[in-house]
Amino acid sequence: MRDVIDSNAEVGKFNRIVDDYNSRCGSYRYRQGSQSRAERDVKPYRSQIIAEAIREARQLGGSYQPSYPSVSPGTSTRSAPKKPSAQYTREAQQILTDLGYKPGPVDGDYGRRTAAAVKAFQKAQGLTVDGWVSKKLLDTLRHATIKKTRKHDSPTNSQSKIPGKDISDISEADRLGIIDACKYRGSPANVYSCQKEELNKLRRTGTGPDLSRLSSSDRRGIIDACKYRGSPANVYSCQKEELNKLKRTGTGPDLSRLSSSDRRGIIDACKYRGSPANVYSCQKEELNKLKRTGAGPDLSGLSSSDRRGIIDACKYRGSPANVYSCQKEELSKLKRIGTGPDLSGLSSSDRAGIIDACKYRGSPANVYSCQKEELNKLRTSRY
Numbered sequence: 001m002r003d004v005i006d007s008n009a010e011v012g013k014f015n016r017i018v019d020d021y022n023s024r025c026g027s028y029r030y031r032q033g034s035q036s037r038a039e040r041d042v043k044p045y046r047s048q049i050i051a052e053a054i055r056e057a058r059q060l061g062g063s064y065q066p067s068y069p070s071v072s073p074g075t076s077t078r079s080a081p082k083k084p085s086a087q088y089t090r091e092a093q094q095i096l097t098d099l100g101y102k103p104g105p106v107d108g109d110y111g112r113r114t115a116a117a118v119k120a121f122q123k124a125q126g127l128t129v130d131g132w133v134s135k136k137l138l139d140t141l142r143h144a145t146i147k148k149t150r151k152h153d154s155p156t157n158s159q160s161k162i163p164g165k166d167i168s169d170i171s172e173a174d175r176l177g178i179i180d181a182c183k184y185r186g187s188p189a190n191v192y193s194c195q196k197e198e199l200n201k202l203r204r205t206g207t208g209p210d211l212s213r214l215s216s217s218d219r220r221g222i223i224d225a226c227k228y229r230g231s232p233a234n235v236y237s238c239q240k241e242e243l244n245k246l247k248r249t250g251t252g253p254d255l256s257r258l259s260s261s262d263r264r265g266i267i268d269a270c271k272y273r274g275s276p277a278n279v280y281s282c283q284k285e286e287l288n289k290l291k292r293t294g295a296g297p298d299l300s301g302l303s304s305s306d307r308r309g310i311i312d313a314c315k316y317r318g319s320p321a322n323v324y325s326c327q328k329e330e331l332s333k334l335k336r337i338g339t340g341p342d343l344s345g346l347s348s349s350d351r352a353g354i355i356d357a358c359k360y361r362g363s364p365a366n367v368y369s370c371q372k373e374e375l376n377k378l379r380t381s382r383y
Helices: 008-025 034-060 086-098 112-125 137-151 174-182 188-205 215-225 232-249 260-270 276-294 304-314 320-337 347-358 364-383
Strands: none
Touching: 034 232, 034 347, 086 112, 086 137, 112 137, 174 188, 174 232, 174 364, 188 232, 188 347, 232 276, 260 320, 276 320, 304 320, 304 364, 347 364
């Protein structure tokens, strides 16, 4: 009701009316089935009842001026929302708070305080004062907070200067990077020592390398591989090192002649190696291994269970070369060991016991070896 009634006295009067209503109706109980019938009877008149309640509340509070428009400006009243998006509202509330306005709690709920803060911001910016949170307003808020940050961090601010050093030859991004790299060093003396050290390192290292001739994926790969190295000097040193490695390594190998599964297997095996140079080195190594290993063995002569067992035992070995090497090894073991032992002469419980004892041994060869060993142990124990 704070959006309908403004003063505390009016809120108190409204609360007294509610208390009186509750005291008269609090002991009432619906008969079984009566409540649902009453709700069905009231439903067609719901909008009318709400409208009358609002009209009476307005009369209670004098002249009523809603703190936010019932619809977004310029939209139809038939389908427009009564409040802005909660996501937009939450972000606007946070930015308005950061800018020194007082929109209330950052909860995504658009009320009087948020509307008042929006209007105050719009008025200060020379915008149309409608109190509405839209995407356009959010863009303006974001721009305003960026301007505030730059103003706060400008070289004229004593907290962001690097004492005793001329920093006119350093870009804004590098200056902020040095400040960020040193801001948690503790005392002012430690912070300033760190800033001077990083500034000297940056002047020795120079700016970052020219990555403009690289493909967009290689450029992004180098930037991502180095972006958490800390100060600008460390980031640029990393970028130069990775660029030199990439020049030595060259681009990735040609995987177009491989089957789609082998190509995807090599890409997946190498994709977390970091920089483009490391990824391409890995891909070349795996491609060479695959050429030496060859394709996977022919498993078509096996039973479906043995074939599935070998595939499952080797599928997490990584690259296609590793998987195929594993499959060949397991196939050779299976040929040496042969199929599983004949358990048909055992009781159902003994047969189930041997199968359960060996079923998690991995490949078919390992399972059959276990079963034979357990069968021999069982026969020995009987005599």
